[in-house]
Amino acid sequence: MSTETTTSRVASSHPARRSARRRSAAAPKAAAPGSATSADPVLVADRLSVRYRLPGGHLGPAVVSDVSLTITAGERVAVVGESGSGKSTLALAVAGFLGTQQSEVTLDRLAVMGRDVPAVVGDRLPRARDGVTMMFQDAMTSLDPVWTVGSQLRAVVGAREEVDRRDRQERCRHWLRRVGLADTERVMAARPGELSGGMRQRVMMAIALASGPRLLIADEPTSALDAGLAREVMELLLELTEQSRASALVVTHDITLVSEYVDRIAVMYRGEIVEVLSARRLAAAQHPYTRALLACVPTLASAGLDRLPTLADFDVISPDAA
């Protein structure tokens, strides 16, 4: 068993970073009481790096390297990149799901709603980060297969609001109706395996939103869905976060789909954020990798081509190329 290895970073050679105050991520200094205000960013991640442990306990190469990201209240940010770029690991680290037994997380600062938080919450059995809810790729595996939808929803509603049984049931129906599920009784009595893929995705959204997040992290929320349903789910997800005045961090490989629904897009390549763009100004992309990603998107202009381009067609190997 390893000892606590989630550590703060020794200041690097970068002058701006050298002055970064050393801070224990495992036992962070709590922000002063009452210091969190609505003007504070919902998320501040400063120079966050993640390395996974290899068999034998040795650390592998950095999967996420010196990533800094800030999300303000109500803002919707997407992290895009191809498979293996480190975007899901970044999401797991922000949500506090990388234990010290499997990984090493180093950072200068991680703050949620103005309060510094540890890189790892708990150890083997992590604890939830206050205000942060994470939705995973596949609703089929994210929902508990042996409990009914009703019991899963009730547990979340009951943990958040002290209401009697009847009110709790009504709150559950309310959340299911909010995600467009009308036959609430049937859905609540069903187990996830008895629902369709789209219904499961909506149930997952209902549970996530019922938890009252200030920051909703969605890891590839549409990758298991067909194009039509993916658009529908993305619309619903971001509409509901907007109504709940929550911020959103969407991890996806689909840059064009997500650009319609978010404010900013952070492009991740080989564990680093190489470019942050306004979702309205994708054409202004500078980094060759971002341009390659955009060039791979099928458009009307690509209809006449023999085949669609892939990332392999572009010379975008070095993340320092910009």
Added chain:
Amino acid sequence: MRPWLHHNGWWLRRLLLLPVHLLVFALVAFALVRTIPGDPVLVVTGNQISDDQYADVQRRLGLDGSLAHQAGEYFGRLLRLDLGDSLITGRSVTEEFGSRLPQTLELAALGLSVSLVVVLALSAVVLLRPRGVISRLAMAYARSAGAIPEFAVAVAGIFVFYASLHWLPSPLGRLGPDDPVPTPVTRFPLLDAVLTGNPQVVGSMLLHLVLPVFAMVVANSAVLLRLLCSQLEVELARPATRFRISTGAPRWVVLASIYRRALPATVTMSGTLFGYMVGGAVVLEGLFGFGGMGQYLTDAVTSADLTALQGLLVVIAAVSLVVFLLVDLINMALDPRRRPGSGGAA
């Protein structure tokens, strides 16, 4: 009625299968005795018997007449729960089993129950405090699964706790010499002791059970602990657990969710282990001077008491089938995907 049947059909169907399974095993026992090489009558009696004696033993073994006649007699008696009379003692096999089997089953059930409690408690410590001393000791013990047999633990326990420290009573029965013997009501000794309402009897019996149950727990918990901990590890890493945690579900809900998904493998293993524990109980009964199936089985085998052995085959099969029925029902209750007709959707 229909909705009730729809919701409860899974366990009703499984329950109704029990008599079918019992019938199959009874048929196997019937066929086995009749396919033993040689003449069972001569095996039991030796060669030096008259024709009249031969015919008498053949009738008492149920081997006279045509095969259809024998089958009719055999199943007719089974339906009346009549397993025949012992060829050696002349006593009813059903009555012998009725008085002895509950004692053995109770000992095995106690061993399994305490093992499960210990395993559940230790697994929770390993899950929540993986780096603590208790967790490290528990996992070191779990890795030694199956290394120490029950009787070795029992002998060591008798030496240390009775012979050396005198903390526990002598291994000469379930009660001390001055304790009143409870009236047999259920034939399960501890249960009968509880029914007397006499705390002295219950206390004495519990003290006498400490060592044999301890031996069973030490010898059998390791495999259960190792299995449960590895399943908990798998379920802990699943997105379903992370999503539960992330949405702020209470800690106990998260733990219940993990355990419910992790337990079926341990429940199945417990069913298998119960059979081993019955076998182990037979040995421990001899060591601790308990009544039970142990001595009866030894006598039946050494004297080739075919009626008793045939009855034993059916009874052990019935006990195993009931245990596996319970295992199936518990697993189907824990994981509804295992219920017939659920389609196994994950």
